Amino acid sequence: MTLEEKITFYSRENAAEFQKYLKEKDCSARISVEHLFSGTPYFEGTIAAFATLIDTIIAKEEDSELSEIKADLLSREKTLTEFFAEHKVGDVLTDATPSQLLAQLETIEANGNEDIQKTATEKFVNSLMILGTLEDNELLNVAGETPEYTLTGIKDPKEMRVMYAYTDLAGITPEDLDGSGITSHIRTSSTTGYVITTGPEIMLTSGIDDLGDVLEHLDVDDDEAGRFVDAIFFKQALIAKIHELIVGGITTEDALLKAFDAPAFPLGDTTDVISFDLTADYLSGVLNDLRKQGFIKGRDGKIKSC
Known part of the structure; x- marks a missing residue:
């Protein structure tokens, strides 16, 4: 029907709860399951390899977008260096998990102090970057429903592998990559959505x-x-x-x-x-x-x- 409308939930339980809400309003709603499979190509290499590649290209021709990525690389290296200086193998990262930092961020946002909000946001983003990089480099063990993050190794940040989407490095040619140590990594993933389709009566x-x-x-x-x-x-x-x-x-x-x-x-x-x-x-x-x-x-x- 033309007046039907759809909305996708991450869990069947939430979809069912919304379906119940609609039925209490005398609005029909049905749930269907939708499976999606997609992939995104990335360039993968060490921080040092990316930095060297970008320096080589910029030396030939200035590129503002590559300069921004170089700044991001240096920021990642600095953040990871500080992280490793404060932690040792076996540490359980109880004070910097995404859920905890997000909760702190939401509390701070409610208070309205822009400077504190900015600091909390940066801390949250850095936490996601650190955990993601550690996991990609097999230096992190994630276990439990909470979950719990345990540091399993330490590595020179320059030698840690990172990824950038093809679109971030659109100007790089196969010749630029030759001998750089940077390879392609295609990340695929499947997701399951629980789609609520409402009846037209919701419009009335x-x-x-x-x-x-x-x-x-x-x-x-x-x-x-x-x-x-x-x-x-x-x-x-x-x-x-x-x-x-x-x-x-x-x-x-x-x-x-x-x-x-x-x-x-x-x-x-x-x-x-x-x-x-x-x-x-x-x-x-x-x-x-x-x-x-x-x-x-x-x-x-x-x-x-x-």
Whole structure:
């Protein structure tokens, strides 16, 4: 159905909880499982190898993007050097796990001090970089549900292997890489999504003002949640305008489509406006869904409010 909307969750439990919420609002919702498999190509090499390669290229021709990567390499090396100076093999990294630092960051953000927020954010990003680099270099043991991170080895930061996406080093040629010690590493991964498909009746209910708050407490990507809430709002605005135009005297699909050619319409009782760029097929699909919901009636291109 045209008015159906989808949202993907990371776990079946959260999808089921959202499905329950929708059903309590008399909105139908079904769950389907979606498996995705994707890959991203990276360049992989030691910090020293990347630094040497970039220095060689920049010596021939200045490149601001490569200079930024060189600065990132030096920052990684400095951060890793400081980390190894403060830790020994066997240490359990209890004070710098992503979950702990993220919790600290969220607490600090709530307090609103920008300088402290910036420091906490940098610490969080550095923690992710350190743990990721240690794991890629097999210097970290991760165990347990919490999980627990144990340092299993120490290495010269210059000799630690790091990766950059192909797109980060788009200007590098095969000739540049020859003899550099830098190779390709294609990382593939599979993910499982639990997709909720809502019925069109969600567009007609007035009891979902708390939709955004509900999603905020579930395990769903922020952008995905935002896209879903926006889609519901936009479709509700479209349906409201369809109702208004039909009540105003429009009786055919063709006339309704032509009416939507207007530059913009007032958005509710606000001073804001909304515009619609609709295809005939899309509008027809919306109207068919509204007929099935008993919102409008009429056949063969005719429309009438119920």
